[in-house]
Amino acid sequence: MGQIEWAMWANEQALASGLILITGGIVATAGHFTQWYFGAYSIVAGVFVCLLEYPRGKRKKGSTMERCGQKYMTAVVKLFGPLTRNYYIRAVLHLLLSVPAGFLLATILGTACLAIASGIYLLEMNSTHSQESVFLGSPLNPCSSVSPQTPACRNAWELLGGCRPRWAAVRGEQWTPIEPKPRERPHVGGTIKQPPSNPPPRPPAEARKKPSEEAEAAEGPSAGPQDNPIPVTDEIV
Amino acid sequence: MGNWVVNHCFSVLFLAVWLGLNVFLFVDAFLKYEKADKYYYTRKILGSTLACARASALCLNFNSMLILLPVCRNLLSFLRGTCSFCSRTLRKQLDHNLTFHKLVAYMICLHTAIHIIAHLFNFDCYSRSRQATDGSLASILSGLSHDEKKGGSWLNPIQSPNMTVEYVTFTSIAGLTGVIMTIALILMVTSATEFIRRSYFEVFWYTHHLFIFYILALGIHGIGGIVRGQTEKSMNESHPCKCAESFEMWDDHDSHCRRPEFEGHPAESWKWILAPVILYICERILRFYRSQQKVVITKVVMHPSKVLELQMNKRGFSMEVGQYIFINCPSISLLEWHPFTLTSAPEEDFFSIHIRVAGDWTENLIRAFEQQYSTIPRIEVDGPFGTASEDVFQYEVAVLVGAGIGVTPFASILKSIWYKFQCADHNLKTKKIYFYWICRETGAFSWFNDLLTSLEQEMEELGKVDFLNYRLFLTGWDSNIVGHAALNFDKATDILTGLKQKTSFGRPMWDNEFSKIATSHPKSVVGVFLCGPQTLAKSLRKCCHRYSSLDPRKVQFYFNKENF
Numbered sequence: 001m002g003q004i005e006w007a008m009w010a011n012e013q014a015l016a017s018g019l020i021l022i023t024g025g026i027v028a029t030a031g032h033f034t035q036w037y038f039g040a041y042s043i044v045a046g047v048f049v050c051l052l053e054y055p056r057g058k059r060k061k062g063s064t065m066e067r068c069g070q071k072y073m074t075a076v077v078k079l080f081g082p083l084t085r086n087y088y089i090r091a092v093l094h095l096l097l098s099v100p101a102g103f104l105l106a107t108i109l110g111t112a113c114l115a116i117a118s119g120i121y122l123l124e125m126n127s128t129h130s131q132e133s134v135f136l137g138s139p140l141n142p143c144s145s146v147s148p149q150t151p152a153c154r155n156a157w158e159l160l161g162g163c164r165p166r167w168a169a170v171r172g173e174q175w176t177p178i179e180p181k182p183r184e185r186p187h188v189g190g191t192i193k194q195p196p197s198n199p200p201p202r203p204p205a206e207a208r209k210k211p212s213e214e215a216e217a218a219e220g221p222s223a224g225p226q227d228n229p230i231p232v233t234d235e236i237v
Numbered sequence: 238m239g240n241w242v243v244n245h246c247f248s249v250l251f252l253a254v255w256l257g258l259n260v261f262l263f264v265d266a267f268l269k270y271e272k273a274d275k276y277y278y279t280r281k282i283l284g285s286t287l288a289c290a291r292a293s294a295l296c297l298n299f300n301s302m303l304i305l306l307p308v309c310r311n312l313l314s315f316l317r318g319t320c321s322f323c324s325r326t327l328r329k330q331l332d333h334n335l336t337f338h339k340l341v342a343y344m345i346c347l348h349t350a351i352h353i354i355a356h357l358f359n360f361d362c363y364s365r366s367r368q369a370t371d372g373s374l375a376s377i378l379s380g381l382s383h384d385e386k387k388g389g390s391w392l393n394p395i396q397s398p399n400m401t402v403e404y405v406t407f408t409s410i411a412g413l414t415g416v417i418m419t420i421a422l423i424l425m426v427t428s429a430t431e432f433i434r435r436s437y438f439e440v441f442w443y444t445h446h447l448f449i450f451y452i453l454a455l456g457i458h459g460i461g462g463i464v465r466g467q468t469e470k471s472m473n474e475s476h477p478c479k480c481a482e483s484f485e486m487w488d489d490h491d492s493h494c495r496r497p498e499f500e501g502h503p504a505e506s507w508k509w510i511l512a513p514v515i516l517y518i519c520e521r522i523l524r525f526y527r528s529q530q531k532v533v534i535t536k537v538v539m540h541p542s543k544v545l546e547l548q549m550n551k552r553g554f555s556m557e558v559g560q561y562i563f564i565n566c567p568s569i570s571l572l573e574w575h576p577f578t579l580t581s582a583p584e585e586d587f588f589s590i591h592i593r594v595a596g597d598w599t600e601n602l603i604r605a606f607e608q609q610y611s612t613i614p615r616i617e618v619d620g621p622f623g624t625a626s627e628d629v630f631q632y633e634v635a636v637l638v639g640a641g642i643g644v645t646p647f648a649s650i651l652k653s654i655w656y657k658f659q660c661a662d663h664n665l666k667t668k669k670i671y672f673y674w675i676c677r678e679t680g681a682f683s684w685f686n687d688l689l690t691s692l693e694q695e696m697e698e699l700g701k702v703d704f705l706n707y708r709l710f711l712t713g714w715d716s717n718i719v720g721h722a723a724l725n726f727d728k729a730t731d732i733l734t735g736l737k738q739k740t741s742f743g744r745p746m747w748d749n750e751f752s753k754i755a756t757s758h759p760k761s762v763v764g765v766f767l768c769g770p771q772t773l774a775k776s777l778r779k780c781c782h783r784y785s786s787l788d789p790r791k792v793q794f795y796f797n798k799e800n801f
Contacts, residue, residue, distance in 0.1 A: 005436075056432075062436065105357060
């Protein structure tokens with residue numbers, strides 16, 4: 001249970017809640033139900049949640065499958081820095097967003113689902129904190145584990161995202177974008193036209209060692225820089 | 238193309254029947270509620286959304302009945318066994334049970350959406366007509382009080398104009414159970430996405446047990462009788478055709494039309510789901526009973542790269558090639574059952590599995606067996622499941638391709654073929670096997686290495702060296718390995734694997750392989766079996782088409798998409 005990244009499930013749940021909020025909002029607005037303006041809010045909130053949650057964060061362990069076309073949204077989500085990276089903020093944001101939709105029956109399902117997603121994000125934070133409570137022994141300067149680019153924690157903003165406090169440093173419980181790896185273009189035929197400029201590769205260490213050991217054991221003729229496979233006798237005595 | 242039709246015609250037919258039934262039930266219920274006189278007055282308030290909601294409700298009942306059946310794996314094994322006279326293609330459809338389960342789940346989600354949206358409109362209509370004071374038919378019908386002497390022949394569930402729809406939703410049985418069911422369904426679906434299932438199986442497994450709440454809530458969903466239709470008696474006395482127009486005069490003494498009386502539609506969901514629920518309970522009891530039977534671990538082998546081999550015995554256990562079992566280790570987790578392909582042949586007197594580290598549970602299991610001084614943990618086994626891959630034995634020439642972990646079922650197949658060959662089993666038509674093993678690095682499969690080595694030795698002893706022709710492809714190589722291999726070129730055995738067959742680097746060039754096989758066996762039927770990724774399946778299928786001769790008497794390649 002300790003290795004479950006609840007944030008991944010929270011992400012799926014939040015995405016589904018966004019879609020449900022949009023659907024409920026459309027039904028309420030189109031059907032012109034009483035208090036339909038909550039439906040209009042629900043559509044906007046649903047779209048926002050969907051866009052925020054669409055880019056899947058990177059898993060801590062193992063490879064992560066990207067959602068189709070998520071790199072465009074990843075760029076946007078990254079812009080907001082700690083506001084979108086930190087899971088606490090996401091949890092609170094989802095909880096707050098879900099409240100107004102709870103006043104209309106058509107969107108109350110979206111409220112419940114988004115609140116559950118918020119709860120699962122909090123579960124993620126809880127599980128990682130309980131793991132790290134063991135590490136919270138030493139009274140370190142909170143920013144001592146910081147990377148050289150952010151030398152000091154000036155305010156709460158940096159404390160949350162920029163400068164990584166000790167309780168986030170170990171597990172990194174935040175949303176990390178999936179960066180595309182730079183493709184190394186294979187230089188096909190690059191060396192074909194020119195003759196090799198380096199000498200041929202030397203055989204691996206084991207192959208090199210054995211003949212020289214045998215040579216030493218048999219008290220071979222020459223102990224020079226070259227190991228001769230065939231014993232060579234020096235004419236000069 | 239012909240191959241595809243033969244393999245898939247039964248699934249296509251089955252899905253067509255299922256979709257057809259869904260459409261039929263929807264349309265039938267829709268027309269019933271849209272046309273029947275019994276619901277005339279209800280329709281006056283609600284409109285067509287009543288019929289929409291009831292039609293989707295019927296489809297939901299139908300699909301909720303179906304959804305439990307594909308996951309009763311013991312029941313499916315029983316069907317597979319009793320229908321042994323049926324063709325293998327038919328029985329193989331039972332292997333697609335989980336695909337069907339997912340399709341039915343998607344249909345349930347779709348109909349849930351339709352049902353909820355229709356009921357939202359219904360509740361809004363009810364609310365408006367309750368609050369209306371214009372004396373219209375709708376408002377009079379809504380005014381039918383809930384305190385009639387006959388126990389309430391009301392129509393509108395919203396009892397007073399002050400009552401909000403939210404209040405009715407959360408205080409009526411139908412509304413509350415509806416909310417519970419929908420939330421359970423949503424949680425089940427979000428935790429069952431492929432990504433979550435493959436990465437965090439426990440989240441999926443435990444959350445999916447919310448289906449218990451879904452089924453219970455579904456059973457009592459209709460108890461409140463919130464869908465109202467006119468009673469028989471009332472229809473006889475004051476039929477809507479005659480009396481609907483004169484609704485202002487219902488209360489007059491001399492009018493021959495009286496106020497209509499309504500009764501609730503009885504709950505019928507439980508009738509649909511009772512049988513599957515009983516079957517599923519029996520399935521779980523059977524799984525528990527089978528798991529309690531004693532499993533004797535006869536041998537534990539710890540292979541390099543942390544691969545654990547368990548050889549076991551269980552009374553009454555009989556397996557076939559390509560099948561899998563579920564195992565449970567109570568000391569690690571009481572409720573988790575994990576599937577593993579059997580790696581032993583049916584001819585052996587034990588059954589074995591090879592377990593690699595792939596997550597929490599497997600890691601804990603291997604660690605538990607590594608402790609040499611504590612008692613061996615108890616193992617429970619359920620199975621075997623899956624259609625046997627008997628087709629392999631029917632081809633004169635068999636091309637077996639295993640990629641990565643996909644090599645595991647071939648352990649069983651190769652061993653079995655070897656046993657059959659030794660005993661000159663007449664059922665074995667195979668004269669030659671080409672085995673291709675593709676993996677990134679052989680570390681995790683060095684146990685398979687040992688199997689190939691022993692097969693090599695046995696074949697040499699029997700003097701049948703050319704029965705099994707295998708090639709190993711390492712796709713994760715670097716210049717160090719290649720340099721080393723080049724240096725030891727003239728050694729008899731391969732330096733990486735110790736096998737007589739030299740390792741090749743990179744991916745196989747299928748065109749070369751297929752053309753070689755086609756020229757060596759110009760008149761044979763060649764069966765190609767793959768256990769590996771989809772992309773490889775595509776390229777192999779293409780090669781099969783390309784190298785199959787147009788003349789049916791000459792070489793023919795058949796690609797078998799085995800479901801391992």
